[in-house]
Amino acid sequence: MSASDPFKALRDNRAALLACEAIGWLHMAGKVHPDFVKQQASDAVKGATTWNQINWATNVIGKFGSLPSVGAKAITPNDLFEKHQGPKRNAPETDNVLGLLQAAHAMASGIEKNTPGDYQKQPSAQTWLTTAFGHPVQNLLGTTPPAILTGGAWSTTEQQIGTIIGGLAARVKDPTNLNEWIKWRNGAIGSAGWLREAFTTTLAETRVPNNDVTLWDQSFIAAALFKAAAAGAVLSGTSFEWRKGKANTRWRVLTIGIGTEHYEARAVRIGDWTGTRDAIASFFDEVCAFVEVDLAIGACVYRDERTLSFTFPGYRLDCKDSLNDDLAKKLRASIETEVDKLAKTQAFETPPLVRLSSSTRSFIAMSRELAEARRVLEVPVHRAWSIASDGSRGKHVCPVTLVRAGEPSNNGSDRKQDASKSAYDRRTGRRSAWEQSGGDTIWISEVADENDRVALLTFSLGLEGWLDSTHVDSLRAQSVVEWRANNASLAAINASTPRASLRTHVEGFVNSPTKSAKGTLNDAVLSSLNDGFAHEISLEDFFHKVVEDRAGTSAWSSLNETRAAWLTHQLFRKNASPGRVHRFWRTTRAFFAEALEEFRTLVSGTGGARTQRLSLTLSGGTNLRVGEVYAGHLPSAPNAPFEILRRASDFVTVCNLARVLGPDGDAAKLKGMQFDASDDDGQRRCFTIDAVSAAEGALWSYRPLIVLEENPERFRVLVPLAAEAACVDHIITKWRKEMSRVWDRLPLRIGVIGFPRKTPFQAVIEATRNVEDDLGAAGGERWRVAAVGVQPSTTKLSFEVAGKSEQVELPSQLADGRDDVYFSNLAVVGAEREARDFTAPRPDGASVVYRRAAELKPGDEVFVEPSRYACVFLDSTACRFEPITVHPLSEWDRRRTVWDLVEKAAPSLTAARAVEQSLREARERWTDENGVLDCAAWTGWVHAVLANEWNAKEHLQDLEHAAQDGLLERVLSWHLHVLKQTTGVSP
Numbered sequence: 001m002s003a004s005d006p007f008k009a010l011r012d013n014r015a016a017l018l019a020c021e022a023i024g025w026l027h028m029a030g031k032v033h034p035d036f037v038k039q040q041a042s043d044a045v046k047g048a049t050t051w052n053q054i055n056w057a058t059n060v061i062g063k064f065g066s067l068p069s070v071g072a073k074a075i076t077p078n079d080l081f082e083k084h085q086g087p088k089r090n091a092p093e094t095d096n097v098l099g100l101l102q103a104a105h106a107m108a109s110g111i112e113k114n115t116p117g118d119y120q121k122q123p124s125a126q127t128w129l130t131t132a133f134g135h136p137v138q139n140l141l142g143t144t145p146p147a148i149l150t151g152g153a154w155s156t157t158e159q160q161i162g163t164i165i166g167g168l169a170a171r172v173k174d175p176t177n178l179n180e181w182i183k184w185r186n187g188a189i190g191s192a193g194w195l196r197e198a199f200t201t202t203l204a205e206t207r208v209p210n211n212d213v214t215l216w217d218q219s220f221i222a223a224a225l226f227k228a229a230a231a232g233a234v235l236s237g238t239s240f241e242w243r244k245g246k247a248n249t250r251w252r253v254l255t256i257g258i259g260t261e262h263y264e265a266r267a268v269r270i271g272d273w274t275g276t277r278d279a280i281a282s283f284f285d286e287v288c289a290f291v292e293v294d295l296a297i298g299a300c301v302y303r304d305e306r307t308l309s310f311t312f313p314g315y316r317l318d319c320k321d322s323l324n325d326d327l328a329k330k331l332r333a334s335i336e337t338e339v340d341k342l343a344k345t346q347a348f349e350t351p352p353l354v355r356l357s358s359s360t361r362s363f364i365a366m367s368r369e370l371a372e373a374r375r376v377l378e379v380p381v382h383r384a385w386s387i388a389s390d391g392s393r394g395k396h397v398c399p400v401t402l403v404r405a406g407e408p409s410n411n412g413s414d415r416k417q418d419a420s421k422s423a424y425d426r427r428t429g430r431r432s433a434w435e436q437s438g439g440d441t442i443w444i445s446e447v448a449d450e451n452d453r454v455a456l457l458t459f460s461l462g463l464e465g466w467l468d469s470t471h472v473d474s475l476r477a478q479s480v481v482e483w484r485a486n487n488a489s490l491a492a493i494n495a496s497t498p499r500a501s502l503r504t505h506v507e508g509f510v511n512s513p514t515k516s517a518k519g520t521l522n523d524a525v526l527s528s529l530n531d532g533f534a535h536e537i538s539l540e541d542f543f544h545k546v547v548e549d550r551a552g553t554s555a556w557s558s559l560n561e562t563r564a565a566w567l568t569h570q571l572f573r574k575n576a577s578p579g580r581v582h583r584f585w586r587t588t589r590a591f592f593a594e595a596l597e598e599f600r601t602l603v604s605g606t607g608g609a610r611t612q613r614l615s616l617t618l619s620g621g622t623n624l625r626v627g628e629v630y631a632g633h634l635p636s637a638p639n640a641p642f643e644i645l646r647r648a649s650d651f652v653t654v655c656n657l658a659r660v661l662g663p664d665g666d667a668a669k670l671k672g673m674q675f676d677a678s679d680d681d682g683q684r685r686c687f688t689i690d691a692v693s694a695a696e697g698a699l700w701s702y703r704p705l706i707v708l709e710e711n712p713e714r715f716r717v718l719v720p721l722a723a724e725a726a727c728v729d730h731i732i733t734k735w736r737k738e739m740s741r742v743w744d745r746l747p748l749r750i751g752v753i754g755f756p757r758k759t760p761f762q763a764v765i766e767a768t769r770n771v772e773d774d775l776g777a778a779g780g781e782r783w784r785v786a787a788v789g790v791q792p793s794t795t796k797l798s799f800e801v802a803g804k805s806e807q808v809e810l811p812s813q814l815a816d817g818r819d820d821v822y823f824s825n826l827a828v829v830g831a832e833r834e835a836r837d838f839t840a841p842r843p844d845g846a847s848v849v850y851r852r853a854a855e856l857k858p859g860d861e862v863f864v865e866p867s868r869y870a871c872v873f874l875d876s877t878a879c880r881f882e883p884i885t886v887h888p889l890s891e892w893d894r895r896r897t898v899w900d901l902v903e904k905a906a907p908s909l910t911a912a913r914a915v916e917q918s919l920r921e922a923r924e925r926w927t928d929e930n931g932v933l934d935c936a937a938w939t940g941w942v943h944a945v946l947a948n949e950w951n952a953k954e955h956l957q958d959l960e961h962a963a964q965d966g967l968l969e970r971v972l973s974w975h976l977h978v979l980k981q982t983t984g985v986s987p
Helices: 008-013 016-024 032-037 076-082 096-106 153-172 179-189 194-199 216-241 260-266 272-296 324-343 365-379 421-437 480-485 498-511 524-529 539-551 562-571 578-604 658-663 723-736 761-775 877-881 890-905 909-925 935-949 955-964 967-978
Strands: 128-130 134-141 253-255 298-304 305-311 353-356 454-459 614-619 628-632 637-646 651-653 674-678 684-696 707-708 713-721 749-758 779-792 794-801 802-813 825-828 839-843 846-851 863-866 868-873
Touching: 008 016, 008 216, 008 868, 016 076, 016 096, 016 153, 016 179, 016 216, 076 096, 076 216, 096 216, 096 578, 134 955, 153 179, 153 194, 179 194, 179 272, 194 216, 216 253, 216 298, 216 305, 253 272, 253 365, 253 779, 260 365, 260 761, 272 298, 272 305, 272 324, 272 421, 272 707, 272 761, 298 578, 305 365, 324 353, 353 365, 454 578, 454 723, 454 761, 480 498, 480 674, 480 707, 498 562, 562 839, 578 713, 578 723, 614 707, 614 839, 628 684, 628 802, 637 674, 637 779, 684 846, 713 723, 723 749, 723 890, 749 761, 761 868, 761 877, 868 877, 868 967, 890 955, 890 967, 909 967, 935 955, 955 967
Parallel strands: 749 868
Antiparallel strands: 128 134, 253 305, 253 353, 298 305, 454 713, 454 749, 614 651, 614 684, 628 637, 628 674, 637 651, 674 684, 707 713, 779 794, 779 863, 794 802, 825 846, 825 863, 839 846
């Protein structure tokens, strides 16, 4: 690495490194052929198909042309495609580029294959692709297979792959053209890239339970690791250690982030945040282009709106020549300098963060690095940072940035609300993109419902325990019972007590390992559980690869009696391989993305005037600014906000026209109408509407929804308050359907923050953060099993929790009909009891016992990370400081049921309000100074009030029950005062 130009070696070898990455994407492409999937089926007829997924690339190899070398080592596509699975037994290890691909391939895909055995193959009629959490997505060989597996699809696949390779060959001839490299790479694997889209619909491994990781996850991660390893060779130069020991290859994780939440908290208007969000996304795109293409040192394997994680060259485990820590430290500093320059082009007021992990062979470090990055970024200016002037010249401080002067508006007066030029550019820069694309609105006046109210919905999934591998402990690659039953030749393991027998066997081997005549480890049982065992010489090395790489536990040298326990657990556990970790966050990101698509339908309703815009020709007014919004009211609809955006040739409405036009939706009546409207500076103008027509192009219609954050772990969106229930209902139903196998380890947390449209955005965000903090504050709970109902395909569990009942239903079978012994395992209190129970050691010395849901019994206690929700309404900004009450998610269903009963029982709106007031006053009256309610008096009062005020005889008992814990009062308050509903109208 050159001291004068630390990036010279990388840029000189850009073509070679990107060629390595492309080969990594494609090295398993032979598995895209439908015959490959058919060959893997349990009922496949040997010889029925002649497809060879290793030698598939004959027709495209020639398209690579002449490729540059990595150092002095040639890139040979035919070897890389055909020999990536590793050398045959007794064959010498490779000492060239192929060895790096083999190391990457083993880490990305091979690491989680615990020699599952043929009994875990799926039948051809039921070959399912699932999510990372076991939910079936598609039957690959069913009546409607993915497009890439349909008859005749392979010829198209070859053409597409040929196009990618041809593009690579063209770029190799012009290696310094950075923009063309970026276009080529984005065209192949960008968000709309063919390769990404095609490979996500099929599998590299079809056996259960490894049918959760797609071909894309394995290929992309292998390519990312291969590219980084090759970059390490380039940076090390002639000193790079190529010979043998590819298992010693390690990587680092490069994490880059920025203090996103600071900008969100400082936003005065929603446009301040959404504009900055776009700027951060653009900055991250530029960072990715710099790291992935300009330097070609790694690939982005995780992205949210705060942080990026990239693969990065590591230091070999045997400390042979590679990118050592000193060189890595200098390279990190150089990268930080360039990233700072990119941040300054966006005029950010806070510095980005650039971190580099220690060398590792797993992605567990990525989770730790992300957590540490977020902790550091809680302090916005976490290191020295200079802020260049943006030319703002006002006398007051910009209320958005707090570190720049404001820029006086066009009327020339200095005002405290004047934003700086940088803040104003971010606030208004979103408009040009909106005018071209339309779609979701950017105007809160279009989101507000008929009562001029909005809801910020915040959803989160507890993904942390999956990224750091803690919850992966609960997933089985095999069950000991099924493994022994399907391996009758393993006489060393007692078929009646396989778990205890296996544990004893492993303990015996750990204490007294045996070796073959060749000096390799020798044990029939362990060889049947791990392909690589028979090739290992040292038990300590085997432990390092199987346990330390995958679980983040203590090293072999610091363990003693727990070595066997760790080894036994890891041999049967699904592993947090890089490919699977990538699949975890892709699954949750897709969950929210799919929910967003449904939200767009739900908030749009039946369309009509609610989702349409008008183009207006106006007379009157002077010094009108293009891009300015003018807000007022029409005489025909004095209670409905009427807001219009000035464009170069016309005005376009940016408000809820359903309120403005009324039930008939007749826009023609607006012609000739006069109205007053004010600009951002408060100056009023009088306008006359001369002509009215439908807005043209992308702006003709819109969806009344604004996305504030869309991350794998958290999703925030603004919707009309009237639509909040439908949106929440949808995401709860979706979560119960798709995440039910891991409901206890992947909690759904929901916050509903309602507010009037004109509420300051900072107050809304502060309230949202308070809700999110409270939703995640309580931690895990212990639930007692009350009843277990096992059906052929489902298990119904009843729990007692803090005096209340909770009901959970989850699948007990996989999509192909076999019992699910892989996903639905709950952490229990106590020791192992059932045959399929298993114990997971923990790095802190403790251990957790897991039990299959269908084998729970009444009286068992389980550990649960509960799903919760909270609702608040900001009728004033002071409400954000009030205590927040968090409820179990199951109560959300009861809310709807109780309101349905209220509609049936309450004869009028007046009667409903009277009962609400009576209940509130009575609860205050019969609650003593210690907060204890006189239940007897309260119950009697509730009975009398409901019987006298409402027609509640038929539903009296249910309503009384809802009143006991305050649910009836909360439902009445929300529906009557927040949603402003009336009885007799469905919510």
